[in-house]
Amino acid sequence: MIAPLPPAAAARSYRTPGNLVIRIEGVTKLYRMGAETVHALRGVNVEIRRNEYLAIMGPSGSGKSTLMNMLGCLDTPTAGRYDFNGKNVAHMVDDELAEIRNREIGFVFQTFNLLPRSDALHNVELPLVYAGVGPAERRERAFEALRNVGLGDRVHHRPNELSGGQRQRVAIARALVNRPSILLADEPTGNLDSRTGEEIMALFEQLYDQGNTIIVVTHEEDIARHARRIVRLRDGLIERDERS
């Protein structure tokens, strides 16, 4: 269970980053939009270590979303190298990428993306279904994950019976249930009011303290300030990479 901390009072903990999880080298991405070629990324280098808390910022068109898709193994670079836990994923095919996403990456979306007709428990179980975990263990782990985000008493509620903040917590439980290497959140507070948003950020803080690696993609300074490191993109290049 988490104690809802007032954000200002949350003591900022710093941890020594661990092993290298992500290493991106000279990654470029081209899109063909009709006759035009768009350079979404023009050669990006990033390294992310275990138990880092990182925010990716940038105005729209900066390549922020493209980088996120790349980090999330939803897309592959046009050129460059992307090592995830030492494995080059830049040339993987669809199903291999699905495997990586399933085991290594927990996604949190702006719009929560929960299955509307399934209860919280089943939503959280879903990555485990795809991982081939048996029903009994699945339930147990999903329960555990929901308890960990403070929703132990809401497991049989459907998304439409939950508040926005609770939905995002279900999504976070779902992202973490398969014990991924990174938690990748895309504007996680974008659809929430600021109070609920702060609650979610407090939850991220707690997850970071528990040793998770968190990457938040956002355009809000307030949100990015929670992270220990901010990567700023502009025009497909990293403009600044600063640690606080």
Place this chain on the structure above:
Amino acid sequence: MTRAIYEFTESFRIAFSQIRANAMRSVLTALGVIIGIVAVTLMGTAINGIDIGFNRSLALLGDDVLYVQRWPWRRVPDWWNYVNRPAIQVEHAERLNRIFEATPNSLLEVAVPVGARGSSVKAGDVKLGGIMLFGTNADYSRIVTAEVADGRLFTDFEANAGRPVCVLGSAVAENLFPGRPSLGQSVDIRGQQFSVVGVLAKQGEFLGLFSFDNQIILPLNAMRKLWGNRMDLQLRVKVTDKTRLMEAEEELTGAMRRVRGQLPAERDNFSINQQQAFKEQLDPVKTGIAVAGLFITGLSLFVGAIGIMNITFVSVKERTKEIGTRKALGARRRTILLQFLIEAVSICLIGGAVGLAITYVTCLGISGALPELPVEFSSSLMLVSMVVSILTGIISGFAPALGASRLDPVDALRYE
């Protein structure tokens, strides 16, 4: 392996919650499949019923009896080749029987002469028309297909002497002597009193044309006293082994040619008939029903398949974002493909089950309203219709499901 099973059950779970959520749409979509399955099962039931009824009728003729007659049991365009054939004689039977006895390992057991003609009969005030009279001898007991329910068939002595005795079909007995025992009563046939010595058990109708219960069996010699030779005489020949009917027919042809003293170059001047002839006549009818049924089935399944393909495309479109989410969570192509295929197959299976239920109820209704109609609902039909439903689902669901499985996760997630 276990992962595939979990994905499978997950897919079923999604499919059913999806169908429940869109119940109306799913039912309307399944309509084509329902009609198709009803058509194919009703057709199968009809053909089955015809077969059963037909075999029941043929059993009345005896499946181990060959009929020697002037005319064959089929339409002959060259009637002039038949019309001048010599009549069948009673003594042919005797001579055939001597040949059978003299032949080692003969497939033929006995030849019995049977004279047939229609007549009306009377008993007291009751007059019955359209009764079939069969005049025969005591050997008839060896070829008769009906049980003698009451009394006996006539004896050798009675037959040879042409005694006025008779055996009644069950319907004749009931109509002439309602509520009374018919044994010992007398029946007026063309002014001659025949005393009833036996009653046959109920046999039923032959192809709905002629009731075997509307017959009277009497000694052929007694019948000839009344009508002389103005009757249709035939020989019925019992075969020892009914699985070798064709060989028996050949043997009988040879024996009959000998009896008739036919030269080798001559064509047979008689016909040997067996129940097979009826079967051949029925085949085109069955083929007709099958072709019509398959046409309707094919057409409605085709329409149904297009409907299901369409609804699956819609379903994929509607749930593009969900597909993206599932892919982000680690669903592989195969998983997504399976999910939508199972959804399409489930709709088809439900349609198939509804169609089967409709056919079943229809069959119950028909057999309730017309009990004499042999309606049989077979398990193989159930199997066939389930397989057809599943195939329809797979064929119609494949293209949209494949499209869904190949969606780019980034595009799918961005889809609103």
